[in-house]
Amino acid sequence: MTQATLPVVDIDALVRADEVHRDCYVSPAVFDLEMERIFGQAWVYVGHDSQIPAAGDYWTTLIGRESVVMTRDKQDAVHVLYNRCPHKGARVAPEGCGHVKGLFRCPYHAWTFNMDGKLRGVPYREGYEGTAFDIEDPRFSMKKVARVANYRGFVFASLAEEGVSFESFIAGVKSSLDNFCDRAPNGTVSVAGGVFRVMQRSNWKVFFENLNDTGHPIATHESSYRAARQYSNEKLDGEMPFQLHIIDGNGASPKFWSDLDLHAFDYGHSYMTAIFNAPEDPLSKAYFETLAEAKGEAAAREVLAVNRHNTIIYPSCSPHTSFQQWRVIRPISPDRTLVEIFTFRLDGAPEELLQRTFIYSNVVNSPSSIVMTDDVHVYAECQKGLETQGGDWVSQHRNAGQDQPYEGPDGGVIGVGSSELPIRNQFRAWHHYMSESTTPQAKESGS
Amino acid sequence: MKGSASETVAFEYDKIRDFLNFEARLLDQRKFDEWNALFTSEGMYWVPLADQQLDPVNHLSLVYEDAMMREVRINRLRHDRAWSQQPRSRTAHNVSCIVIEASYPDQGRVIVGSSFMMSEWRSFGLRTFAGLYTHDLRVSKDGYRIAEKRVDLIDSEGVFEPIEVFI
Numbered sequence: 329m330t331q332a333t334l335p336v337v338d339i340d341a342l343v344r345a346d347e348v349h350r351d352c353y354v355s356p357a358v359f360d361l362e363m364e365r366i367f368g369q370a371w372v373y374v375g376h377d378s379q380i381p382a383a384g385d386y387w388t389t390l391i392g393r394e395s396v397v398m399t400r401d402k403q404d405a406v407h408v409l410y411n412r413c414p415h416k417g418a419r420v421a422p423e424g425c426g427h428v429k430g431l432f433r434c435p436y437h438a439w440t441f442n443m444d445g446k447l448r449g450v451p452y453r454e455g456y457e458g459t460a461f462d463i464e465d466p467r468f469s470m471k472k473v474a475r476v477a478n479y480r481g482f483v484f485a486s487l488a489e490e491g492v493s494f495e496s497f498i499a500g501v502k503s504s505l506d507n508f509c510d511r512a513p514n515g516t517v518s519v520a521g522g523v524f525r526v527m528q529r530s531n532w533k534v535f536f537e538n539l540n541d542t543g544h545p546i547a548t549h550e551s552s553y554r555a556a557r558q559y560s561n562e563k564l565d566g567e568m569p570f571q572l573h574i575i576d577g578n579g580a581s582p583k584f585w586s587d588l589d590l591h592a593f594d595y596g597h598s599y600m601t602a603i604f605n606a607p608e609d610p611l612s613k614a615y616f617e618t619l620a621e622a623k624g625e626a627a628a629r630e631v632l633a634v635n636r637h638n639t640i641i642y643p644s645c646s647p648h649t650s651f652q653q654w655r656v657i658r659p660i661s662p663d664r665t666l667v668e669i670f671t672f673r674l675d676g677a678p679e680e681l682l683q684r685t686f687i688y689s690n691v692v693n694s695p696s697s698i699v700m701t702d703d704v705h706v707y708a709e710c711q712k713g714l715e716t717q718g719g720d721w722v723s724q725h726r727n728a729g730q731d732q733p734y735e736g737p738d739g740g741v742i743g744v745g746s747s748e749l750p751i752r753n754q755f756r757a758w759h760h761y762m763s764e765s766t767t768p769q770a771k772e773s774g775s
Numbered sequence: 776m777k778g779s780a781s782e783t784v785a786f787e788y789d790k791i792r793d794f795l796n797f798e799a800r801l802l803d804q805r806k807f808d809e810w811n812a813l814f815t816s817e818g819m820y821w822v823p824l825a826d827q828q829l830d831p832v833n834h835l836s837l838v839y840e841d842a843m844m845r846e847v848r849i850n851r852l853r854h855d856r857a858w859s860q861q862p863r864s865r866t867a868h869n870v871s872c873i874v875i876e877a878s879y880p881d882q883g884r885v886i887v888g889s890s891f892m893m894s895e896w897r898s899f900g901l902r903t904f905a906g907l908y909t910h911d912l913r914v915s916k917d918g919y920r921i922a923e924k925r926v927d928l929i930d931s932e933g934v935f936e937p938i939e940v941f942i
Contacts (some may be wrong), residue, residue, distance in 0.1 A: 521835040522824045525934040528897065551857035555850035559843060571844060666934060671835060683832050695935035696838045698851050704937050705859035708899070708926065 337361050339762045343755050346728040347721045350714045352758070353531040359662040366643050366761040367392025370595070371477065371484040371497045373645040373656055376670070378408050378481060378518035381391045384428050386421050386442065387581050390658050391487060396473060397421040398483055401443035402430065406478055408485045409445040410471045414701030420470060432470070447768035480509045481516065484644075492595070500593020500740050504639035507649045509633045513676030517652065521686055524669040526695050530707035531714075532643070532659035533666065533754065538703060539638045539646050539655075540600045540750035542585035543726065545578035548706050552698045553579035570607075570684070571691050576701055577603050588637075588745030591734060596642025596757030598750035602635035602650055615674075615681050622676060640750060642757055651688045663711050669693040724755070791887055792873050794919045799807065799868035799891070800911065802941055810941065814915055814921045820845055822926040822942060837931060837938065839919040845941075852939065864897045864940045870908065883914035886924075891926075893942055904942050905929050 337357050342349040351358055372391045380400045385399045388411055395411040397420070409421045413434040420432045420441065431448055432441040440448040447469040450456065460580055461468060475486040477494035482505055484494060498505070528535060538544065545553075557577040560568050568576055573671045580603070592598040606612065619628040639647050646655045653673040660666055671689045673682045692699055714722070727747035734742035743749035801810040814820070819870040821831050831839040840848065851857055872890040879885070887910040894903050911923040926942050 356870055380814070521833070522932070524824070524835065524837075525932075527934050527936050529936075548858065551851045551854035551860075552847075554854055554856075555847045558850045559847045563843070563846075572847065575847070605888070610901070679833070686832070686835050689835055691844075694837055696938040698848050698939070701859045701937035702857070703941050709858075 335523050339759060339763075343759045344721075346725045346752065347723050348755055349718055350722060352713045352755075353533060353711065353722075354662055356662055359531075359563055359659070361390045361762060362659070362737050365764055366758070367487070367659070369486065369488045369490075369491055369761055370643055371475075371486050371494050371671050372643070373641065374408050374476075374483045374485050376481050376517075376519050376654075376672070377478060378516075379425055380406070381518075382427065383523055384430050385426070386420050386428065386432075387425050388419075388423055388445075389656075391473065391485060392659070394473075394487065395419055396485070399443040399445075404481055405444070406476070407444045408473045408476045408483065409722060410473065413439060414468050414469065414470065415439050415445070415450075424498055429510035439762070441470050443473055462607075479505055481518075497595050498597075498641070499598060500591075500595070500738055501597040501639050501641055503634065503738050504599055504636060504641075504647055506630065507634045507636070508647055508652070508672070509554035509589040511619070511649070511677075512674035513618045514674075515622075516675045517608055518670040518675060519670050520673040520682060521671045521689075524689070524693055524695060526667045526669070526700070526704065527660075528665040528667060528704050530704075530711040532657055532665040534707045534710050535665055536596075536640060536642065536646075537751045538642050538707070540590060540598050541748070542588060542590075542600070542745050543748075544703075544706070545585070546580070546582070549575075549699055550700050551702060553577075555698070562729065571687060574604070574688060574691050582746070586744050590743045590745055590747055591738060591740050591750050592731070593738070593741070594757070595741040595760075596754045597640055598753055599639040600637040600745065600750075603637050604635075604650070606632050606635055606650075610680065611680050611684060615679050618677055640754075641651065642754055651692075652685045653689060653693060655693070663715075720753055724751050728752065786874075788873075788875065788878060791875065791885065791912070791919070794912070795870050795873060795887065795908070798921075799870050800888070803866050805863070807850075807852065807941070811845050811849060811928055813919075814845075814924075816842065818842065819923045820926075820941065821923060822928065822931070824931055826927075826931065836928075837928070837935075851936075859937060859939060862898060864895050866893055866895045866940060868893045876909070885912050885914070886910070887912060890940075895940065897939075899936065902936075906909060906931075906942075938939050 342352055358514055365508050375387045375398050376390055378636060380398060383400055383402045385400050397409050397411040399407045401407065411421050413420050416436055418436040419436055420434050442448050447463055473485045473487055474489045477484045509515055552575050556572040560566055560572055589601045590598060597663040615626060636649050639649065652674060653668040654672065658666040671685055691697060727743055731741045731743045731749045734740050798813055819842045820838060823838060824835045824837050828834055852860060869892045870889050874888045875885060876888045877886045889908045892903060892905045893910050894901060906928040907924060909925040910921060911917045913922050
């Protein structure tokens, strides 16, 4: 039985209303349980269907520890399959993005599969006569993950047969997905320009906590915003070109951060209102014209009025709607997290807008970012500190007990910009998932 | 623009080799200002993300920095609170297999290919970068100047921990 082999983890003892136990970050037993109960149940981001535009295209990734492949078939349907040959277990699709001519062919013994995973052909068919092998039996096809949802091109999957629907899961932050796409004159977006991949020497939750944390920029990012200001003062009479403006933002005053709003929702999701005002340069105006032409001016203004910094879709991704960035968080081990950063084109917008998006991404999300490097460093320092005997509890007290129900659009709970509300909210979801003693997935593998 | 290997005689191979070695040595000695001064005013430092990447503008790059962004990076590397630079990165470059790929003597321009390895030690240990350099050089009265330094890492599409110094 699966349950019997798992070490006993007392979930209730790890999470309090305003602090959590360090075991949440460093314990291998907790990590194993997260793989089963969080990543084995939750809706996890797989990819965007623009990564597989044509029949025969595929994209491989991870859901928890499961190697999966997202495919498109001739009927234009998108599938998510476990990337495992039912014969000897080899991964069928090579790592990354690619194309096959209508069917997968396992590199080991040449079993072939349709893009939906159905077994198509097996060499040496005569050898299977009179055996229990049956080409029609699903256990000889590539296995589909239990549930797949495709919302405006964003593909999520759940490994659990049963559980909350995608609609209920995403409800709180659905407006961010809509805004991500509605900013495109054509109403659609597509992945463009490649993928950044960054390894962090820290637990996956450390990164999630950082995404809506307004307490850290002024401290963590001092070297980069000071460097930008130094250049601006010495060489540009205080002027801040786009790239320096982005870097400089982290040095804003505590009042600036407090005045932002944080919105939190069920299942660990949240978002923060924007740090940057919508730019009003000629390019932004040209973009607005194309958006207004497609939607009408009032509707275009309404779309751009939804101006947010990071949205968190717990436990797997974080879109930045205003700059078309999408970060995907893949836990590797208790102290290793892979972050993949995608950049999107707003279909129908001027090409120069995408070029500016690339500039933003180069500055903020590249492995060479002079901003991100200090983040990644402090995450690793957190991990090292949490591995010590120096204290068992991690504080989440900032503005605890002050969060209020929000009556406006999206509902949920609202807190001041400096609040640790999003972190407490993530652990509320964490506790919820981790307390579910069994999932259909676990039952199946344990039987 | 026309050029051929036969015209490379106009350029002095030894001087080009010395220039590449000198450039790498400035980086290893953390003489970043002197290094940055080797570029032309419009000079770019480019580390493509994709293999055979043609375009730094319509595609993401690991780095695509002009004089301003290089100087901001240098300012940061010197800042006392550059947390991830405690201890500071130390590097050692090796530049080899230097070939003149094209030369345009009438324009005072030469394109130089080379291979490199850079070892870097920082807080999380020792790591290695390897790849190909392509230097687009201009001859000036002060010697060679870099119009573009292109760094094609052999693992450009791989997984990285943060990259802070110039490669």
